[in-house]
Amino acid sequence: MTTAGTGGASTDRPIILSEAGLARSIQRPGGGGKGRVNYANVEKRVERLDVRFDALSAALSDQVKLAASIQSADPQLVLVMEAREETIDLSGVASSMGIEVVAEAESRVEPDDEFTLASDKPRSPLIASCLHAICVNQTSLNSLLTLWRAWKKDGKLPRGKAKLRDFFVHLKDIRPWGTHDRLKMIDWDDHFGGVDLDQLVSIEIELWFRGSDTTRNAAQANVTALLARDGGSVTSSAVILQIGYHGLKARVPNRVLEQLARGQFESVEVVKSANVMYLKASGQDALPIGESTDAEAKVVSPPPTGSPVLCLFDGVPAANHSLLSNRVTVLDPDDLTADYGVGVRRHGTAMASIAIWGDRNFDGPAAARPVLIRPVMRPCEETYPPAEELPTDSLAPDLMWRAFRDLFDETPDGMPPSAPEVSIINLSMGDPATPFDSVLSAWARMIDWLSYEYGVLVIVSAGNYGQLDLSPSNSSDLAQLAGDQRRQATLAALDRQQNARRLLAPAESINALTVGAIHDDGAENAPLGYRVDPNDGLVSVSPVSATGSGYRLSLKPDLAAPGGRAYFATGGPSNSSIRFPPASPLGPGIKVAAPEGNKETHTIGTSAAAALVSRRAARLHDLLDEVTAGRTMSRRQRASAMKALLIHGVDRFADLSTSPLQLERAIGNGILVRDFTAGCGSNEAVLLFLGRISDAQEQPLAIPLPDGLSVREAKRIEGTLAWLSPVNWRHRQYRRAALSFVTPEGPIPTLGTARGISSDTAKAGATTVQHLSWDTSSAWAVGQGSEVTIRVKCFAQAGGLDEPVDYAAVASIWVAPAVGVDVYTQVRDQVRARVAVQPGA
Structure with missing residues (x-):
């Protein structure tokens, strides 16, 4: 180290x-100076784009037919325009043409044969790429087509359209926002296979956020009508102006999801609607927590004092576990506790255990303060055994805002806030249907707005992936390797699969501290049996951890912490992918309280890593009170100070390896090492x-x-x-x-x-x-x-x-x-x- x-x-x-x-x-x-990009094959690009523009009228015709079928007026189409290395504000010229800009996002991409780097030794090898999503009707689309043809002819446009003229120079692609864009999917077959086709299942629909109540109401009415034709119905909705969000929760027959899984998009009306930005299944990325050991947990630590400063947004914890008793306070205004049966309280129990005790393998002292739990998950009725996830009718952004208000705002009848001293929120969960793909999720946008508005440090897990594709290798080949050769083979597979193992919403939040996991814990080496360590005992990134980058190639995750050693099973036929089952009750993994009795078990994943970081943040909260005694400190300064001290305490282990996976994509700034509450040398x-x-x-x-x-x-x-x-x-x-x-x-x-x-x-x-x-x-x-x-x-x-x-x-x-x-x-x-x-x- x-x-x-x-x-x-x-x-x-x-x-x-x-x-x-x-x-x-x-x-x-x-600004100014010589541009970073040269434009090559311009005629070829214009010719290619010409075909794209010609296809837009046909796409709008499809929306006209769909709107007519539900007697909707003024059918519209959402177009995606992708441009390279431009910073043009299109809002003015778009408004003058009756076009509404509904979203923008920026990323970085590799140069290609149409946009090349001007320098032989560029400071960055990537080129800025901006996605503009615009909403057009027949009139505004005709205007856009006319202007494109005029520009194509001689590079000139009428007075007042100069920005659009310059934009066409940078244009890489234009196309309708289509069915494949709308489907933010986990593996539908795997998630919903084997269930009754008439069973109603929960889905979430995010609509393009429109600029007026009238257009938003019309869009929701259209989607509601299309859902009814598919046999579904809307169960709840939310509009949040502060983050540009309009979401619906709905229930549809499972056959709708089966048709989507089979690619039968013409059979599902709602997925064809231009009003729909995303359609996805509900879910949570938590890895299953294993059974418990037979040994009783031993508690030797003084009771906590003071008010909670750390709140977990999680599942309901076990009520009477000796490790949690009198150390956890539950704030449950939605009465989610009533939905939990015996033995189901797994995730909330494990995360509360880590927030209080850390990794129980080290047998350290309990947290000095109690920990607050604000339940936001409940057992899912659509899975067996019941997985814990957000309530069926809840939309994540709306639920987050309600949970923050419960903590920090006065009630409508004038009662004081429930937990105004809370300064840290732990969010050890993520949406497997929303891997980050350059467009910020609504959940991340909500976390960003809330953390700034209330001055709170939000700590988020990067996300978990329960299996790893080894192609072109296989599980037998990996198991036969030893030492660094096995670790490097695992890292090579992680590197090849980066695009399929991206951060899970809301981990791309820019204000939150996002935590990845390293393959480490304090457990003794338990018998392996038919289990294999993919890193063969060496230090590396956890094979279940999601990897970065974040928005506009921000460094994400921000840091990493131990997430337990994840093993895969052998003994059966060789497979091109390996799965990581729950940790054995005897370990290895992060040792936590089990949901039944006073037993313990082990867990793995970025949820545990985030909870460890949150525990450290709570210790730093009290250190800041001591260090700043007598000085005023704003809530945002306190949150920023905890964030800075956590990151200042990172480092790398001397025997750590992440290559060929980029270090910053694997562990961000580094691994959490220093605890500044222990003082300085x-x-x-x-x-x-x-x-x-x-x-x-x-x-x-x-x-x-x-x-x-x-x-x-x-x-x-x-x-x-x-x-x-x-x-x-x-x-x-x-x-x-x-x-x-x-x-x-x-x-x-x-x-x-x-x-x-x-x-x-x-x-x-x-x-x-x-x-x-x-x-x-x-x-x-x-x-x-x-x-x-x-x-x-x-x-x-x-x-x-x-x-x-x-x-x-x-x-x-x-x-x-x-x-x-x-x-x-x-x-x-x-x-x-x-x-x-x-x-x-």
Whole structure:
């Protein structure tokens, strides 16, 4: 393990609260310059697009027929326009043509034979790609076709249409949003196979969010009528203006899903509707939790005190388990407890156990505070044994908002909020039907808005995949390998399957802290039997963990934590894929409370990893109270500080391997290692800054330097910046506040390139956390009175920033113990002296 400074850590040396310098205005980055993209084969592209444009009228005709069949007026069509390396705002010209822009999303793609990179040595090998979804009727489509033909002729358009003229230059593709786009599917055959075709099953439909009540009501009425023709009905609906969401829950006969699984789309009316953005099955990605052991759990830990600061949105936990009794408070306004039978309370019990005790294999102390559970799952009536998932008639965005209101808002009759002290929400669940595919899910958008609105750190699991395709290899080949060869074969399979193992909603949330899993736990080596360790005892990413990136290639997951060792079974015929069954009751895996009696069992997956991180966050919450005693701290600053301290505590193990899977896609910034509640070593100083910054401003963060650094010995400077950003769901950039810091500056030799994650990768896309580390062995001819400065910069994005943004930053300096310098005391004393003489102090 490469972590620095942990060996001599002491609570007598807590993290040091420092002050950010005065903010000053800075110049906004300039635009223009030579473009990054060359346009090749333009005539060929125009000819290809011409065919696409010609096909649009036929697609609208299909919508005309569908609308006529339910006596609906003004049939419309949603078109997807994909453009390369453009930043054009189409809203004005679209509005003048009667076209509504209903969605935008941005990603990065490889160059191709039509759009090539202008530089031989580009800073990034990828090209920006923006998806624009627009809604047209017959009149506006005719106008669009006329303008395309005019531009194709001589590259010119009438006055007022210049933006559309420029857009056509960047256009890569245009097509109707079709049936395959609408189906956000898990394996339908596997999920619904073998059930009664007349049985009603739950589905979720997300409609394109339209700009007026009238158009939204008409769209919902049309979809409701089409569902009725398919034998279904709407059971609930929700419109959330703040995130541009319009969703329906419905029940349809299972035959509808069978027809979709067989590709018989013409037989299902609702999936053909242009009003439908997505249609998907309900579900949850939790891996099954195994049976319990026969041994009784032993509890030796003082009872908790104070109010809960950590809340789990999860299933109902076991009521009287000795590991949970008097340590869990349940807030259940929806009375989901009544739906749970004996032995079904698996997921909530396991996650509550981890939040309180961590991995029970280590037999550590219980959490100092009680943990709050707000149930949001119930046993599913459509599966056996019952899987725990969101209630059949609940839409995830709406349920999340209601759950937040239950915690933080006064009731309609004036009663106080139920849990205003909660600062951390754990969400160890995900939607297997919504893997991230460049368009932010409504669930992620809701989490982003809620976390900023209420100033809460939301910790989300990256998602789980219960099997791994090994093609062109097979399970027997993998089992016969040993040591690093087996681990590398597993990693190669994960790399080949990246596109099929993406983050599961809402893990792409930009404000949430997303947690992946490593293949590790504290269990002793239990008998394997017919089970095989895919990494053969070596450290690696968990084979069940979803991998990144996030929105606009943001670094995701943000970090990784132990998710238990997942094994696969052998002994049968060889298969091209391996499945990961529940952990054995005897392990290995993360040891947790079992749902019955006072027994224990083991579990695996990113749900457990996220719960471990949430437990650590709750400890940091109380540390912040101690460190900031006497100072006002906003809820957003507290959430940002917990986020920054968690990420500042990551590192990599020396024997970790993820290649050929990219490190940042596997474990993000690193693996959770440091616990700053244990304090600092004498050879390091860790400083916490709480700040507030506006658009086009920067603030300096100063790290005072100690004496004794003029020797050639290992030194390290690290910085972590975290914030919660307001968002604009209408804009492709989405994140309104782009914060970043620059390479440390001061009277020291140049630090050079950051180790591990590069600066460009750390701040790419729409991230809200940045972590960088610089190593050097140079001699520093400096001492007390000198300082290293890291500047924090803020620029508005996504249509502007209306208010200052709260943030937190952690900066540290570490020196090899062999130098013999008391870094902590020297830095702490200088910080105290500077704070004491600040104006107004």
